[in-house]
Amino acid sequence: MELLCKVQTYDWGSRDPNCHVHQLSRKNDPTRAAESITGGKLDRPHAEIWIGTHINGPSVLKENGKLLSEYITENPESVGEKTKEGFGVQLPFLLKVLSVSKPLSIQAHPLKAHAEELHAKFPDIYKDPNHKPEMLITLSKFLMLRGFRPVSDIKNYLQSVPELRDVLGADSADFLASCDSETAQAALKQAYRSLMTASDEKVSHCLNQILSRVSTLDEATRGACLADLLEKLHSHFPGDVGCLSVYFLQDYEMAPGEAAFLPANLIHAYIEGECIELMACSDNVVRGGLTPKLKDVDTLCSMLEYEPADNSANMDVLKLTENCTKYIPHGIKDFSILNIMLKKGDPVTTVVSNGGPTVVLSLGSALYSVDNGPKLTLQQGQALFIKASQTLNLHPDPEQEAIAQVVVAQCNF
Numbered sequence: 001m002e003l004l005c006k007v008q009t010y011d012w013g014s015r016d017p018n019c020h021v022h023q024l025s026r027k028n029d030p031t032r033a034a035e036s037i038t039g040g041k042l043d044r045p046h047a048e049i050w051i052g053t054h055i056n057g058p059s060v061l062k063e064n065g066k067l068l069s070e071y072i073t074e075n076p077e078s079v080g081e082k083t084k085e086g087f088g089v090q091l092p093f094l095l096k097v098l099s100v101s102k103p104l105s106i107q108a109h110p111l112k113a114h115a116e117e118l119h120a121k122f123p124d125i126y127k128d129p130n131h132k133p134e135m136l137i138t139l140s141k142f143l144m145l146r147g148f149r150p151v152s153d154i155k156n157y158l159q160s161v162p163e164l165r166d167v168l169g170a171d172s173a174d175f176l177a178s179c180d181s182e183t184a185q186a187a188l189k190q191a192y193r194s195l196m197t198a199s200d201e202k203v204s205h206c207l208n209q210i211l212s213r214v215s216t217l218d219e220a221t222r223g224a225c226l227a228d229l230l231e232k233l234h235s236h237f238p239g240d241v242g243c244l245s246v247y248f249l250q251d252y253e254m255a256p257g258e259a260a261f262l263p264a265n266l267i268h269a270y271i272e273g274e275c276i277e278l279m280a281c282s283d284n285v286v287r288g289g290l291t292p293k294l295k296d297v298d299t300l301c302s303m304l305e306y307e308p309a310d311n312s313a314n315m316d317v318l319k320l321t322e323n324c325t326k327y328i329p330h331g332i333k334d335f336s337i338l339n340i341m342l343k344k345g346d347p348v349t350t351v352v353s354n355g356g357p358t359v360v361l362s363l364g365s366a367l368y369s370v371d372n373g374p375k376l377t378l379q380q381g382q383a384l385f386i387k388a389s390q391t392l393n394l395h396p397d398p399e400q401e402a403i404a405q406v407v408v409a410q411c412n413f
């Protein structure tokens, strides 16, 4: 069943008419009114397209305008027995495409039990009781902060950026500078909390001092102070404590087609680029900086993992065929993702049902056909919901030279 999908016009989205979210949204629903464009830029930023049933942006069935969530409730067999047992009668995951043109907040997502607690206490802030582990596959060069740096690296930044001492306070700075492997985690936790709870005056004074000093330095010394990254963040969020997080959080520049998994309690911030994102069906975000939205620094600092983790950690990557790669997150059943790249002459790719529902999004410019049920030509921007137990056969179009990309989301059964 074809789906019409919701677009989110958050402030950090892209104004480039060629960005993925705008292009996919136009093609997903050709009847959607054209976006107004001024001076070559979209009037409304295009941040995300959502494929799923979350209440903040639910997809509808193209054939009759019914909510997918309603269809699933009325047809529980469409999600299969395993889904019913594990999650109830619902679609457990939410698929998105993001076009990020300015940094998203520094954030982490709670574990399931913690999400239930936060939702019960603060229902206006944490609007659902679910966890929100996330996986991304990049569609462009993609810059993000993810997890803490090794403590030895943070110690080096305390030396190359001595202004940090003021904002951390002598106690936290000294504890961190002198910690050993036994005390590293406690020292890091204390120092990061000191940073995130420092007064606005201290933070902006510290930022101004660093920025004015690095503006006169040579390239190598600027590199040791992460000057380019600091200036980039500061240009979007002047005076925000999140800018100083660059000295604590590991920055990654991912190439197109790379993947990462973000489990609960892992601190992260997307900075720029475009990606596919798959997550548990939730919108629970605990924010600490780089945002005009509500920050909950106390909750954030208490919940975080203070262990450095590699960008490829916590997931398995299986090359199923020449054209098809599967990404499996560790420790959760909510989702897994297949990334399929098809070109002219490739054999038919079959996506076998795992007993749960399947959601498909076509990203490539080429056409290809789907031959189960009514035969269908799948084009860029089209999204499908496939009932449990149905198999999907993807035939590359023999007329097309371009590579077609299809992402397929399923539960991790």
Ligand SMILES: [Zn+2]
Pocket: 107, 108, 109, 134, 262, 268
């Ligand atoms: Zn996140």
